[in-house]
Amino acid sequence: MAPTAPTVELGHGAAMPQLGLGTWPMDDAEAERVVAEAIGLGYRLVDTAENYQNERGVGLGLKASGVAREDLFVTTKFNKEWHGVDLAAEACERGLDRLGLDYLDLLLIHWPNPQHGKYIEAWEGLVGLLESGRVKAIGTSNFKPTHLDRIIEATGVIPDVNQIQLSPLTTRLEARAYHKERGIVTQSWSPIGGQGGEVRNEPKVLQLAEKYGKTPVQVVLRWHLDSGLTVVPKSSDPERLAQNLDVFDFELEPDDVMSLAALDQGEAAAADSDQFGH
Numbered sequence: 001m002a003p004t005a006p007t008v009e010l011g012h013g014a015a016m017p018q019l020g021l022g023t024w025p026m027d028d029a030e031a032e033r034v035v036a037e038a039i040g041l042g043y044r045l046v047d048t049a050e051n052y053q054n055e056r057g058v059g060l061g062l063k064a065s066g067v068a069r070e071d072l073f074v075t076t077k078f079n080k081e082w083h084g085v086d087l088a089a090e091a092c093e094r095g096l097d098r099l100g101l102d103y104l105d106l107l108l109i110h111w112p113n114p115q116h117g118k119y120i121e122a123w124e125g126l127v128g129l130l131e132s133g134r135v136k137a138i139g140t141s142n143f144k145p146t147h148l149d150r151i152i153e154a155t156g157v158i159p160d161v162n163q164i165q166l167s168p169l170t171t172r173l174e175a176r177a178y179h180k181e182r183g184i185v186t187q188s189w190s191p192i193g194g195q196g197g198e199v200r201n202e203p204k205v206l207q208l209a210e211k212y213g214k215t216p217v218q219v220v221l222r223w224h225l226d227s228g229l230t231v232v233p234k235s236s237d238p239e240r241l242a243q244n245l246d247v248f249d250f251e252l253e254p255d256d257v258m259s260l261a262a263l264d265q266g267e268a269a270a271a272d273s274d275q276f277g278h
């Protein structure tokens with residue numbers, strides 16, 4: 001059995017596993033099966049979203065796993081239609097209802113949608129949910145430093161987590177430096193390159209896989225962990241789920257971490273949250 005991922009302490013005190021299960025794109029039936037399997041393998045963090053339309057399946061998978069609620073870490077996110085103080089609270093209640101839970105470990109604003117103009121109000125709503133204890137941690141996703149500046153200035157409350165697209169091909173140095181300065185934990189989405197998967201076929205990755213006797217995906221996941229990042233890789237396959245969690249018995253040498261970061265294709269290769277979002 002693979003080990004359970006170590007945790008990182010978030011700004012508001014919650015302990016979040018450094019590695020968890022991504023669930024996009026899974027439908028309810030697939031999510032129910034995969035979430036239960038993953039927890040059985042040792043996963044404790046599950047990442048979903050209103051937008052994935054699989055929270056009900058995720059919730060059934062959590063229950064089917066038989067693992068106690070307090071030993072699980074559940075993240076969901078809400079869409080821009082809920083960007084408002086009271087609307088964010090309603091989005092949380094609806095998410096909880098779909099998941100069949102009575103609290104969330106982490107609730108994220110999925111995209112800032114700056115053209116919609118209401119993400120500061122959404123953040124104020126999340127601050128209220130944190131204070132009421134309905135959520136243990138609050139955060140953002142796809143927020144740039146300019147968006148983060150505005151919500152922090154408006155409330156004085158720093159997000160626990162900012163979940164952004166990040167891999168050796170999109171290393172997001174500016175965002176990471178900003179997060180580090182403020183104690184925000186960076187969580188990488190599409191950490192192994194998403195469905196296209198280019199990063200896992202990079203010659204440098206293949207060479208390091210050979211050197212460490214690991215798979216290319218294990219090398220890429222280790223790059224995130226050795227760079228101080230947290231990750232939510234997705235797999236629906238039992239063997240790959242086990243493989244992706246089995247990355248806590250080796251570390252990359254610092255030179256190898258740097259050589260993978262040198263694959264960066266720049267900010268333009270990442271989804272632009274000023275232009276994109278649901």
Ligand SMILES: NC(=O)C1=CN([C@@H]2O[C@H](COP(=O)(O)OP(=O)(O)OC[C@H]3O[C@@H](n4cnc5c(N)ncnc54)[C@H](OP(=O)(O)O)[C@@H]3O)[C@@H](O)[C@H]2O)C=CC1
Pocket residue numbers: 021022023024025047048110141142163164188189190191192193194195196197217218232233234235236237240241243244
């Ligand atoms: N906040 C946001 O806006 C976003 C958040 N996310 C979150 O991040 C998660 C991860 O991102 P995602 O885009 O899924 O990309 P990932 O980088 O996790 O890559 C997933 C792909 O890699 C394949 N894969 C997984 N493990 C292995 C392996 N060991 N060897 C070979 N192939 C493998 C999967 O296929 P298979 O299933 O067949 O194994 C799937 O096609 C999502 O599931 C979601 O939870 C994603 C996008 C946006």
